[in-house]
Amino acid sequence: MPNTLPDTRHPDSLIAAQSDQQAVLLWLSEFIDRPATLRSYRKETERFLLWLADRNKGLQAVRREDVLDYQRFLQAPWPAERWIGPARPRQHAHWKPFTGPLKPASIRQAITILSALFSYLSEAGYRHGNPFKLLRQRQPPDTRPMERFLDHTAWQAILSALEQLPHNTHREQLQAARARWLLTLLYLTGARRQEVATARMGDISQRRQQWWWRVHGKGGSTADIPVSDELLHALGDYRHSLGLGRLPLHGEDTPLLCRIAGQGQDSLHGVSDKAIYLICQEIFKRAASHCTDPQSRSQLLQASTHWLRHTAASHQLEAGVPLLMVSQNLRHASIQTTRRYLHSEDDARHQATAHHSMHGTRKHTPTDEH
Template sequence: MPDTLPALPASPPLIAAQSDQQAVLLWLSEFMDRPATLRSYRKETERFLLWLSDRNKQLQQVQREDVLDYQRFLQAPWPPERWVGPARPRQHPHWKPFTGPLQPGSIRQALTILSALFSYLSEAGYRRGNPFKLVRKRQQATTLPVERFFDQQSWQAILHAIDTLPDESLRDQQQAARARWLITLLYLTGARRQEVAQARMGDFSQRRQQWWWRVQGKGGSHADIPVSDELMTAMAAYRNSLGLSAQPEHQEDTPLACKLPGEKNQTLQPISDKAIYLICREIFQRAASQSADKAVRSRLIQASTHWLRHTAASHQLDAGIPLLMVSQNLRHASIQTTRRYLHSEDDARHAATGLHRMQDRKTATEPAGNPESGTPPDSNTP
C-alpha cells in the first residue's frame, strides 16, 4: 500500500556544535554562574569522554549497552595503571581521572550528570534519545532522617577548638577571627559555603530595625535570611579584625569572607569556597584531636562544611522554631526535606517506647492466687 503522507523532514539542530567537544563545552557553559556545579559536571563528562575515546565511540553512537558497561567500569576502573592514581591538579603530567573505585552514591551522581548531558543533546537535536533514561525503575526508598550533623557533644568540642585557637601573632589573630566568623555564619544561617564565597558585606541590610542577608542560592535564586543579634555581633568582631567599622555600609563591596591581608595585598579579596571548606575542616580536625570521647572524635574526623548546614536545621528545630520557618531559612524546595532534620519526633518515640517493659507487663497482668491455701490462679474451687 503506498504512503498517503510524505515523511516529515528532520528538524534542524538547535545548536551549531560540530564535534562532541564543542557540544559538551556548550552544555557546560550553561552553568558558568554555578562554579561548584560546573566543576562537578566537567569532571564527570571528561571521564566519560576519555572512556568513549578508548572505545573509539562518539556521543551520537552511545547506546544503552554502553551505559551499563560504563556503570560497571566506575565500580573498578580498568586497567588501573591508566585510570587510577593519587589526586593531582588536572595540569599535572601524571594526573589520572580516578583515585580509586567509586562508591555507589558517586556512581549514581555520575550517571545522573551524564543523563542531564544527554537530555540536553537530545533536545538540541545533536543526537537521538537519552540511553541513560532507560533505567530499571526502583522502589522508592523511605527517606531517612539526616545523620550528618553535630550532636551537642561534638558541637561543644568545636566551640572549644575555636576558643583555644593560637593568638600570639597578628596573623594568628586574623586567622582565628576568620575561622570563628565562618563557623558562626554557617551555623547560624545554614548557608552553603558557595553562597558565602560569592557574598558581599553589602548583602546585609536593615529593614524595620531588623537585619537581613540577601543570599544568592542555587540557580541564581535570591532569598532573604533573618540575621540575629548574635550574628551581627560576630560580624562586628570579624570586621574589627579587618580594620572596618562594626556594621556594613549600604552596598559595601567587601567580601563576606576575606583572604588574610598582607603587605602585598592591601585590598580585601574573597576566599574561595574550597578555602572555606579547608578552614572548617581544620577546625573539625582540631576539635577531634582535643576530644577524649572516641565517638565524638570519629564524628568530627569525617565531618565536612555541609554538616554545619545540617546542624543549623537540626538545632533550629530542637530550639522550637516552627518547621515552616526553618524550611524558609534553609530555602528548601519542599518542607519534607526539612522534616528529615526533625529528630525530636524520634526522641519522643524512643522515650515512649521505653514505657513498654517486660517486668511491668508481668506485674500488671499476673492473676492473684492464694499462696497459703495453694489455690491456683483461675481456679473454679469456691
Template sequence: MNLPAAAPESPEPIFSLVLPAALDGHNGVNRARGGHRQIAADSDVEAVRLWLAEYAGSPHTLRSYRKEAVRLLLWATQALGKPLSSLTREDFVLYEQFLAAPTGDWADPTLPRRGGTRRLFDGPLSERSQHQALGIVSGLLTYLVSAGYLAGNPLALRRRTGTAARRTRRVERYLDHALWDHVLASVEQWPRLTARDHQHYERSRWLIRLLYHTGLRVSEAANAKAADFYPRRGRWWLHVVGKGGTEGEVPVSAALMADLARYRVFHGLAPTPSGNETTAALMSVAGDPCRHLTPSAVYLIVKEVFRRAAGMLEASDSAGAAKLRRASTHWLRHSAATHQADAGTDLRFIQKNMRHASIQTTGIYLHVEDDRRHTETVREQVDTVRPDS
C-alpha cells in the same frame, strides 16, 4: 588506567582531554540535526567543557561533576568504542553495571590516584554513589539536549526505583550539639601570638559561625557582600543568591550580627555594614575588604577547623574526633537545619531558611521525631525471665 594525553598547560583532564577523531562525537548518532543550536561546540569534549564552565564558581561541585564526566567519556570510548553522543539507553544499562563493579585497572589499587596512569575508582560504588553519579550524568545530558547538541537524553527513560525511600532517609552528615559546642570552644584555643595568627583566628571564627547560623552553601558564603545584611522592621536579614540565581532571605540573629561587627572592627571597618558598600562578607586571606574569600579557601579553612578540633578531642572521644575529620563545609548546613528542627522550628520556616524547593527535602532533618519514636518504642521492651510453665 591510561588516560588520553592532556595538554600540559591545564591540570584539569576534562578541559584538555584528547580523544581519537573517530570517537570525538562529530558524527554521534544521538547528535541533534537541524534546529537552532545554543552552543558552538562540535565535539563531545567541547560540549562537556561548556557544561562544566557553568559551575566554575562552585569548585567542589565542579570537581565532582568533572570526575563523573571523565569516567563516562573514557568508559564510552575505551570500553564500548563509542563517543558520548552515540550512547543509547542499553549502553547506560551497561554503565550502571560497570559502576557497581568496575574491573581491571579502572580500580587497580596499585595505580596512583593522580596522573596519566591513575585509577578512576577506589572500588565498586555504593548504591547511593551510583545514584549520584547517574544523576550528574543525566544533568549533563539534559543540558546538552537543551543546548541543541544532543537529540535526546537516554537516561530520561531510566525507571527510578527507591527514590521515595532515599528522600525520607535522615541526614547523618551533621554535628550534634555537643560536637558543635566543642568546635566553637576549640577555635578559642587557637594561638594569637602574631598578627597573622590573630587574623586567621578571627576569620575562622567568623566563617564557621556565618555558615552555621545562616545555612549558606560554600559558593553563597564566598559571594556574599556585607551589604547583603539588611534591617527590616527592627530585625536583620541576609539576602542570598543561591543555586540557579534563585534569591532568598535568611533571618539573622543579634548574636550573629555581633560576630559580624567583631570581624569588621578587627579589619578597621564600621561595626554595621551600610546598604551601599561593596565590602565582602568574607574578606580575602590577605584581609582585603574589596576581595572575597574564594570557595576553595572557605572549604580549606573549615576543614582545618574540624581537623584541629578533632585533634583536641581524640584522647577523650575518638569516635567524635573521627566524625570531625570526615566533616566538611556542607555538614555545617546540615547541622544548621538539624538544630533548627531539634529546637522545634516550624518545618516551613526551615524550608525557607535552607531554600529547599520541596518540604520533603527539609523533612530529612527531623531527627527529634525519630528520637521520640525510639524512646517510646523501647521503653517497655525489658527482658523478663518467665517461670517454666
C-alpha cells in the same frame, strides 16, 4: 576535554556545535553562574569522554550497553595504571581521572549528571534519545533522615577549638578571626559554602530596625535570612579584625569572607568555596583531637562543611524555632525536607515504644500516676 570523534548533527539541531567537545562545552556553559556545579559536571563529563575515546566512540554512538559497561567501569577503573592515581592538578603531567574506585553514591551521581547531559543533547537535536534514562527502576530511595549533623558535644568541641587557635602572629590572629566568623555564620544561618563564597558585606542590611542577609542561592534564587544580634556582633568582630567599621555599608562590595592579605596587599579579596571547605576541615580536625566523647569525635572526623547546614537545622528545631521558619531560613523547597531534622519526634516515638513489654502490659513510669 578530550578530543573525541566528530559527529554529524541532526539537520534540525537547535545548537551550532559540530563536535562532541563543542556540544559538551555549550552544555557546561549553562552552569557558568554555579561554579561548584560546573566543576562537578565538568569532572564527570570529562571522565566519560575519556572513556569513550578509549573505546573509539563518540556521543552519538552511545547505546544502553555502553551505559551498563561504564557503570561497571566506575566500580573498578581498569587498567588501574592508566586511570587511577593520586589527586593532582588537572594540568599535572601525571594527572589521572580517578583516585580510586567510586562508591555507589558517587556512581549514582555520575550517572545522574551524564543523564542530564544526554537529555540536553537529545532535546537540542544533537543526538537521538537518552540511553541513561532506560535505567531499570530500583527500590524507592531511603527517605529516612541522614544522620549527618553534629551533636551538641561535638559543637562544643568546635567552639573550644576556635578559642584555642594560635594568636602569636598578626597572620594567625587574622586566620583565627576568620575561622570564628565562618563557623558562626554557617552555624547560625545554615548557609551553603558556595553562598558564603559569593556573598558581599553589602548583602547584609537593615530594614525596620532588623538586620537581614540577602542570600543568592542555588539556581539563581534569592532569599532573606534573619541576622540575629549574636550574628551581627560576630560580624562586627570580624570586620574590626579587617580594619573596617563594625557595621556593613549600603552596597558595600567587600567579600563576606576574605583572604588573608599578603604583604603589600591593601585590597580585600574573597575566598573560594574550596577554601571554606579546607578551613572547616582544619577546625573539625582540631576539635576531634581534643574531644573525649567517642561518638562526637567520630562525627567530627567524618564531618564536611555541609554537615554544618544539617547541624543548624537540627539545633534550631531543638531550640524551639518553628518548623516552618527553619524551613524558610534554610530555603528548603519542601517542609518535609526540614522535618527530617526534627529529632524530637523520633525521641517521643522511642519513649512511647518503651511502654511495650514482653508481659503485654504497659510499663510503669512516673508520668502514669498523673
